[in-house]
Amino acid sequence: MMLEIILIFVMLVSAIAAGIFKDLLNSIIAAGFVSFIAAILFYFLHAPDVAMAEASIGAALTVAIFIIAIRKTERFEEDEKSD
Amino acid sequence: MRKVISFILLLIVATGIAISLKEIPFGETESKLREYCLEHGIQETGATNIVTSVVVNYRGFDTLGEVTVLFLAAIGLSAVLYRDKEIERKKGRKSSLILFTGCRFLFPLILLFGAYIFIHGHLTPGGGFQGGAIIASGFLLTILGCWRWVGINRSRFKVTESLSGIAFVVIGLIGLLYGGYFLLNYLPKGTPNELFSAGIIPVIYIAIGFKVGSEIAGIIDDMVRSG
Numbered sequence: 001m002m003l004e005i006i007l008i009f010v011m012l013v014s015a016i017a018a019g020i021f022k023d024l025l026n027s028i029i030a031a032g033f034v035s036f037i038a039a040i041l042f043y044f045l046h047a048p049d050v051a052m053a054e055a056s057i058g059a060a061l062t063v064a065i066f067i068i069a070i071r072k073t074e075r076f077e078e079d080e081k082s083d
Numbered sequence: 084m085r086k087v088i089s090f091i092l093l094l095i096v097a098t099g100i101a102i103s104l105k106e107i108p109f110g111e112t113e114s115k116l117r118e119y120c121l122e123h124g125i126q127e128t129g130a131t132n133i134v135t136s137v138v139v140n141y142r143g144f145d146t147l148g149e150v151t152v153l154f155l156a157a158i159g160l161s162a163v164l165y166r167d168k169e170i171e172r173k174k175g176r177k178s179s180l181i182l183f184t185g186c187r188f189l190f191p192l193i194l195l196f197g198a199y200i201f202i203h204g205h206l207t208p209g210g211g212f213q214g215g216a217i218i219a220s221g222f223l224l225t226i227l228g229c230w231r232w233v234g235i236n237r238s239r240f241k242v243t244e245s246l247s248g249i250a251f252v253v254i255g256l257i258g259l260l261y262g263g264y265f266l267l268n269y270l271p272k273g274t275p276n277e278l279f280s281a282g283i284i285p286v287i288y289i290a291i292g293f294k295v296g297s298e299i300a301g302i303i304d305d306m307v308r309s310g
Binding site: 048049052053056057060061064065068069072 | 132134200208209210212213216217219220223299302303306307309
C-alpha cells in the first residue's frame with residue numbers, strides 16, 4: 001500500500017514536470033515515465049493485460065514516435081509572450 | 084493573466100466532474116454482467132483468460148470498431164505525411180558492430196515473443212493488441228539500430244494490414260452465414276487450457292496481432308521516412 005502511494009506521488013510529479021519543461025525531450029521522457037508507473041500500478045491492480053498494453057504502447061512506442069517528431073521539428077519550446 | 088484564467092477554468096471543470104462522480108460508488112456495480120462472465124465465460128467460450136473472452140467473443144463487434152479506429156488513424160497519418168518522391172533515409176553514422184549484431188540477434192526474439200503473446204491470448208494475459216505492439220517495438224529496434232540489414236519495403240506493411248483486416252471481417256461473416264449472427268464462435272471449443280481451444284478466438288487474435296503490429300510499425304516507418 002505504501003509503495004503504491006509513493007508510486008502515485010512520483011507519477012503526479014512527473015506528469016506536472018512534463019507540462020513545465022521547456023526542453024521537449026525532457027518532457028517526453030517525463031510523460032513516458034508516467035506511462036511506465038501506470039503500467040506498474042495496473043499490474044498491482046491485477047490487470048496484467050492492460051499493464052502490458054500500457055508498457056509497450058505508452059512507455060515505448062509513443063515516446064519513440066514523439067522523439068522522431070522532435071528530431072524533424074524543434075527541440076526547445078519558445079518562451080510564451082506575457083500579456 | 085492567461086494562465087490564471089485557464090487555471091480557474093480547469094478548477095471549475097474539475098469540481099464539476101468530481102461532484103458528478105461523487106454519487107457513483109467506487110468498485111461496486113448493480114450490473115450482473117461481471118458475475119455472468121466469471122461464471123459462464125469458460126464454458127461458453129472455452130477461453131481461460133476471461134478478458135479475452137469478453138474482448139473477442141462477447142464484445143467482438145466493439146473490437147472490430149477499435150481496430151477500425153486504429154486503421155483510420157494510420158491511414159490519416161500516411162495521408163498527411165505522404166510525399167511523391169520517396170526520400171531516402173539520411174545517411175547517418177553507421178551503427179557499430181556491437182549494436183548491429185545485438186540488434187540482429189534481438190529482432191527475431193522480439194518477434195517470437197510478440198507472436199507468443201497473441202497466439203496464447205486465450206490462455207495467458209495479453210492478446211492481439213499487446214503482441215502487435217511488441218512486434219512493432221521490434222521493428223522500431225531495427226529502425227534505430229540496423230536499418231540496412233532489414234530494408235523494409237513500406238508497401239508490405241500495408242498489404243499485411245489489409246489482409247489481416249479482411250481476415251477478421253471474413254471470419255465474422257462466416258459466422259453470420261453459418262449460424263445467424265456476426266462473429267459467432269462456430270469452431271469447436273475444445274478443452275480449456277489447451278492451445279487449440281476456444282474456437283475462433285485465437286484465429287481472430289492472430290489476425291488482430293498481425294494488423295496492429297503492421298499498423299504501428301507502418302506509422303513509425305512513415306514518421307522516419309517523412310521529411
